[in-house]
Amino acid sequence: MLNSLKLELEQRKANGLLRQRRLLDSPQAEHIVANQKPYLSFCSNDYLGLANRPELIAVMQKAAGDSGVGSGASNLITGHHRYHDTLEKQLASFVEMPAALLFSTGYMANIGVLGALTGRGDAIFADKLNHACLNDGGYFSYADFHRYPHNDVAALEKLLKASTAKHKLIAADAVFSMDGDIAPIPEYLALCEKYDAYLYLDDAHGFGVLGAHGQGSLNHFNIKSPRIIVMATLGKAAGVAGAFVAGEQVVIDYLIQKAKSYVYSTPAPPALSATLSASVHLIEQGDDLRANLFALIAYLKANLKLKKWKLLESDTAIQPLVIGGNEESLAVSEYLQAQGILVPAIRPPTVPAGTARLRISLSAAHTLDDVKQLVAAIHQAESVL
Structure with a gap:
């Protein structure tokens, strides 16, 4: 087995697909120290620049003193702390849903929810560009798993119309993590109502950024429905860690009983939830942060003029620059890195x-000069590579 693993790693390297970690020696921010060198970073999902906010650090320090550094037991034994409970109620109110439930990660949330709500005899309908955890959740659920072309409402309707499943669930990213585009959520909800289906949205990259006061993708479209269940992560725009699922009270009550990744795991330390409560207040009051972020997005899109490469259409903080080949993409990333700019391939x-x-991931913590520096470096890279 060890030999086969070695051969596969060697083949990945030959194909330009070997992933490598950087060693961060600073807080997550727009300017970081990685591998002992300073960089201007466009790698982070810290869209509002909250990961290193002094007031959140102070809250975490105090909360750790009050509640300790670990939860110590599963949620259904003695691990569910007052800080967890307060945050769940706050998040439900913020996204205007009846109830919410915390998970340690978005991956655990998606696997837990899909596995709990669907099973044999049911059907999940998933966008082909969904995040890997939505796919894994679908596979592990034992439900029939159907994939439709990216954002293709007509193809999805054909699948729904042909399905005889007992329960039907559409599962999709709200904002796609590698393309930055937004799912046609109103059209999906209309299909749910027409074919008696439910909609599960992964709003990892919309929460905190889209909608009034950063309430997320549902608010962006001004949509509410008991047919919708939404998940959002808390390690991106919220700047801390974890995830939550929000929906009807009966859904949350059922997940507490049946979501294995919730029932059989120790929750995140209570101090993180206390910090997240403060973070949600900053998100709610952060219209100026979002205004700066969207101004930077508009500048990048208006000023990046390319001949060989293509900036995909996106109105979100995720701005994908398609290069094409694996080796060429690595070469561009390495060229920018040599200029002191980190953008992941x-x-x-x-x-x-x-x-x-x-x-390219933009943050409200970036300045206009930061983005100008990036634009100039990409133009230069295209002219020499």
Whole structure:
């Protein structure tokens, strides 16, 4: 087995697909120290620049003193702390849903929810560009798992119409992590109402950024429905860690009983929930942060003029620059790194073959000069590579 693992790693390296970690020696921010060198970073999902906010650090320090550094037991034994409970109620109110439930990660949330709500005899309908955890959740659920072309409402309707499943669940990213585009959520809800289905949305990249006061993708479309269940992560725009699922009270009550990744795991330390409560207040009051972020997005889109490479259409903080080949994408990323700018190269299987890209992530913590520096460096890279 060890020999086969070695051969596969060597083949991945030959194909330009070997992933490597950077060692961060600073807080997560727009300017970081990685591998002992300073960089201007466009790698982070810290869309509002909250990961290193002094007031959140102070809250976490105090909360750790009050509640300790670990939860110590599963939620259904003695691990469910007052800080957890307060945050769940706050999140439900913020996204205007009846109830919410915390999970330690978004991956655990998606696997737990899909596995709990669907099973044999049911059907899940998933966008082909969904995040890997939605796919894994679908596979592990034992439900029939159908995939439709990206954002293709007509193809999805054909699948729903042909299905005889007892329960039908559409599962989709709200904002797609590698393309930055937004799912046609109103059209999906209309299909749910027409075919007696439910909609499960992964709003990891919309929460905190889209909608009034950062309430997320549902608010962005001004949509409410008991047929919708939404998940959002808390380690991106919220700047901390974890995830939550929100929906009807009966859904949350059922997940507490049946979601295995909730029932059989120890919750995140209570101090994180206390910190997240403060973070949600900052998100709610952060219209100026979002205004700056969207101004930077508009500047990048208006000023990045390319001949060989293509900036995909996106109105979100995720701005994908499609290069094409794996080796060429790595070369562009390495060229920018030599200029002191970090932008990650994303390659298959994360994105389809032939669409390797740089994933530019903008943050409200960036300045206009930061983005100007990035634009100039990409123009220069295209002229020499």
